[in-house]
Amino acid sequence: MRRLLFLFLLLNLGGCSQLGVHAWERGTLAKDDMALTADAVDLSLDDHIYFSKEGTSGGRGFAGGGCGCN
Amino acid sequence: MQLNHKNITQSLLGASCTLLGSNVHAQKWDIDAAILYYGEPDRVQAIEAIVSGTKEYSTDHSLSLKVVVDSLTGASANGAIEQATPQTFTRPSGNGQYTVDANTTPLDDTFRDTRVQLSAQWTQPLNRQWVYSGGANVSREYDYQSIALNSSFSRYFNTKNTTLTLGASLSFDSVDPVGGRPVALSEMVVDSGQFNNENDFDTAFNLTRDIDSENRNTVDVIFGLTQVMSKRWITQFNLSLSDVDGYLNDPYKLFSTVNNQGEAISQRFESRPDTRFKQAIFAQSKYHFSRSILDASIRIADDDWDISSQTLDIKYRFLLNNNHYIQPRFRYYQQDEAFFYQPFLSVNSTQPDYISADYRIGRLNAYTIGLKYGFKNKKGNDYAVRLEYYTQTPENPGVILPEPLTNEAVFPSVDALILQFNYSF
């Protein structure tokens, strides 16, 4: 019985450690503000500025060219 | 009686979608527009305008189109070293000269370029687990053009809490500099009265130039993982590789050869390797507190030019009443110099195959601090303005300066102001 209980607890822990949320709990994450690509226009303008002023580019998205500004 | 019945099925479907509101977007474009001013005092000024539209066709099928126009004017460091005496340089076109005052960073003031970029991106689910996205991008400016194609596949796991993405982009660029491409390591021809006539100068100048355009091809691959951590927390990890092949010099950049008295005895055109392999790890987390959102990202990158860099970017959005927000931002960037970076070449050294004095691939620190304010009105239109201050501080990577040069700004810092207005409707 004890062993069973232990096994049950272990399984339960496994269940808890599963990352993520249920579909109906996504209200907050669904806000525009919370999108990883929110303010995409700002990000693309920033990419252009830093691409032309610094030695590293990309990371968030493709590093590729498109600009002779370096 | 024979009646003609018009087919109203599609019209009714359109009306139904409008009624249900969820697909109201199906009927119209979502437009994001912004205009940005970037200005370095006494140096480069740029205006960049961007209009991007997204249209959803049916569930999760969307098309995005983007137009970017930017215009650059002003002066940019030409790479030569600052001197205690005035210096004269030939303009990139070979037509005319410019003179830089004593104790002043040599700037080439002829920069003027307009760039137009068009992009299109299509995204659609393939089934309940897979999403495809593909796009194309063309960009054209006076001396540079680029065509790029990209594709990515994403797969959902764990009831869409985990998304894995594999994407690739190919870009085909061609460089056609003003006045032709300078021969790497060749000495800049400056007319200081040594030529009998203009033809002699042109002959000498043309010897240092290749007139055909050169290509630069880039392959980018990104492997990404997006993970929903909790109801308030989402994270992303990217691993990206980039392989660049072709003409990688900056055709307008010089390096000075300096004698033991710190005097520049010649100005030569830089020479960079013709391949570069870059890798980067990028991680981002967004957390929604009750009335604020923290957006933090880091990037760690290095490449086979030995430019390794760290970037930290933090944006903290305070959500105010009535859909207003205010968002301070702090960005820190640090990079180590490329193996061939030298602020100048000493006459005592042998000339290496690769050398560049472009401070942007030297050792430097940079900070951005900024503030953005925005709000959404009752019609759902977004307005925002951001003001940022960017400062770059190049550092000496350990070069011993000849005595007279210690009085000169060999590693001048660069400051810039960024002002941007956004409008979405």
Place this chain on the structure above:
Amino acid sequence: MIGQKFVDPVSQQHYALTQHDSFISASFYSMASTCEVLIETQDTFIAHTLAKICLGEVDRIVQKFSRYLPGNVCHAINNSQGRPVTLDDESLRLLKFGQTCFDLSDGLMDLTSGILRRAWYFDGSDNIPSQAQIDALLPFIGWEKVTVNDNHVTLPHLMELDFGSIGKEYAVSKLCELSLRYLPDVSVLINLGGDIQVTHPRRDASPWLVGIESSEEVIPLVRGALASSGDTKRFLLKDGVRYSHIINTNTGWPVVDAPTLVTVHSSVCIQSGCIATIALLKGSQAIPFLESQDVQYWVRDSED
């Protein structure tokens, strides 16, 4: 299989939950019909959550648009005495949809025609109204007399608006939207008294099986929506003539030679509902009309 009974603490509505082999069904009574939500899951927590969401939404729609309740949008418009009524976005969209239906059906489908109920009682009896009774009502019918602007509607004095003809189908489609938002990966079938929509196909792409009212026929439904118009019980019978409850808004008289029941399959429930309603209003032209639409349909005639 009798389900366990529960009460939604928010709307105070009752619902029952029944576990089946591959899905759980939640059933409740609303909009004068039996309603069902079939959820392809074995997780009762998910089923309870969705059932409560659906109950809440149906209740919200009834409270807001029912012609029988005082103080709501419908009541405000019908008691405006010809003055403009400022409306919220959802109400305006419903009215604009009504406008589209009116236009697409060449005036056959009209949200102001409900007033004819004062003359016609479809109780299976032989109470046929007099032409005078009908003539007295006709001036107060006609969508073209209604003005819908950016944020308000103006309904002439003594006219009446009734969302009844699209309300149930609208609710079905709204429930599907909510269901997709909360359970994007679960196949859910919404059935409000025979008006049905499926959020997306089941895991093994097998159909949901749907029976048609008082018939042996079973329609397999993989995706999309079914809606029926017509009624096997609501009619009048006099001198061997069967008067259907579908009334031609121009004449004020029931449509002649219309099928008893038209069932239409299309993408969205309100779309199916409108096509079925317009088909019935076309009377003897119902089948040619349905033939010219890109939909699957089932028709039953009064002789059956």
